[in-house]
Amino acid sequence: MKLFSKQKAAPPRVQLRSAQAHPFSLIDSYVPLGSAETRLYRMIREAVPVVDAAIMKIVRLTGGFEVSCADKNAQRALAEFIRTVPVGRGQTGLESFLAQYLDSMITCGRAVGEIVANGNRDIAAVLCGNVADVQIREGKTPLDFELCGVSDTGCVTPFRYQNLLLFTPFNPEADSPYGVSMLRSMPFLCGILLKIYQSLGINWERAGNVRxxxxxxxxxxxxxxxxxxxxxxxxxxxxxxxxxxxxxxxxxxxxxxxxxxxxxIGADNQILDSEVPVRQILEQLIARTGIPPFLLGLNWSTTERMSAQQADLMTSELNAIRRTVTPVIEKICRMWLNMHGYATTLTVEWETINLQDEVEEAKAALYLAQRDKIYWEEGKSNEDH
Missing domain, CATH: 3.30.1120 (Arylsulfatase, C-terminal domain)
Known part of the structure; x- marks a missing residue:
């Protein structure tokens, strides 16, 4: 009998989910990330320019931000970090990182990032990751989850430093930790739209190359x-x-x-009118993005009042997106402050979204000032009597 025999390493275990759990998962507590789905969404943006332009407009209109701190010295140092931190691909600044992060979140339904720390208690870089390389392990509660990746042996293992990872789902559903892409309802309509454009190209090619x-x-x-x-x-x-x-x-x-x-050949045939079906499809696609048509260069019939209402709705959509990514900015800035020994509070202040006519805004400010003046004069006259 060997008292000091060498213990063998336990082999990796693979457990299947029960039938009541997610039907597409093979490992217990894992929900697979559809990499093919993300490739489909990228292809939609490449094939339909108006969808790509709408997402780029949303990213641009989200705007920049500033972080204010109670400690002014900490605020100045943090502002320099926000402006100069490397974010990969030759870009610097958290606003450049935020543009990549928003692009991934809106297109794929989720965004992942990583805070790269060096040995000098400082943040060396903030990088965006590929959502197809990350999976989520759910815990016993919705608040308990881990980000995991596939190792060289093919096993799904949690990342070592979870506190340095960033993850944001876009409009997550109750039964899945992954978010929902803005393009989820577009593949069917985009397929019809591409068929129409393909047939138009073939017809015009035949018109230029007569048989x-x-x-x-x-x-x-x-x-x-x-x-x-x-x-x-x-x-x-x-x-x-x-x-x-x-x-x-x-x-x-x-x-x-x-x-x-x-x-x-084919001279007697008439080319079908594509204006009506193409416009109907584009209306559905643009309605999903929430972008007013006039911002995309589409000259559809609209009134001035309707344009103002569309701009107001767009402002509310942008504010909702800002609320989604604000915790990510706060986590990065708070970690930098803690690394540098600043014990202070911080607040993320976004730039004002300006989609309205400045003349109309000036008129509104004038009317408000006149109202305040009338109230003040009436109140003073009542005091005199």
């Missing part, structure tokens, strides 16, 4: 009918040479004897 039907009709005499095949071959050869000469830029006439009928 001809040359029909030779023999006469009633026996000699003409006997030599019909030979004459048809001669007509075909001469017509082909005339078409080839036209491609090279030279002009060559086609002369035929007898009853020869030349028609353009």
């Amino acid at each position: 001809f039907a040359v029909v030779y009709k023999p006469q009633g005499d026996a000699l003409d009918r006997f030599s019909a095949q030979e004459r048809a071959q001669q007509i075909a050869a001469q017509w082909s040479e005339a078409m080839q000469s036209g491609k090279s830029g030279s002009v060559r006439d086609f002369v035929a004897v007898g009853d020869v009928d030349i028609k353009v």
Whole structure:
């Protein structure tokens, strides 16, 4: 009997979820991240320019931010960090990181990032990650979860430093920790739209590269009918040479004897009107993004009052997105303050969203000032009496 025998390492265990759990998972407490789904969303943005432009508008209109602290020295040092921190791909500043983070969150439904710390108790960089490389292990409660990755052996293991990771879902559902992409409802409509544009391209290609039907009709005499095949071959050869000469830029006439009928193939067919179906599809796509059509260069019929209401709705959408990513900014800034020994509070202050006409805003401010003046004068006159 060996008292001091060497213990063998326990083999990795793989446990399947029960039937009541997520149907697409093979490992207990894991919900798979659909990498194919994210590739589909990227392809939609590449194929439909108006969707790509809408997401870029949302990212740009979200605007910049400033972080204010109770300690002014800490605020100045933190502002320098926010402006100069490397974020990868030759870019610096948390606003550049936020643009990448928002792009991933809106397109893929989630965004992941990492705070890279060095040995000098400082943040060396803040980087965005690929959402397809990250999975989530759910705990016993919704508040308990870990970000995991696939190791070299193919096992899904949690990342070592969870406190340095950033994760934000976009409109998460109750039964899944992953968010919902803004493009989730678009693949069907985008497929129809691409089919319409593909057919338009084919029709215009045919219009620019015309096909001809040359029909030779023999006469009633026996000699003409006997030599019909030979004459048809001669007509075909001469017509082909005339078409080839036209491609090279030279002009060559086609002369035929007898009853020869030349028609353009498909000339009698009419191209379907695509304006109505394309507009209906674009209306659905743009309605999902929440961007007013006039911001995307679409000259649809709208009134001035309607445009103002659309701008107000867009402002509320942008404020909701800001509330979603504010905790990420606070976590990065708070970690930097703690690393540098600043015990102070911080507040993220976003830039004002300005989608309204400045003249109308000035008129509104004037009306408010006149109202306050009237109230003040009436209150003073009542005091005199």
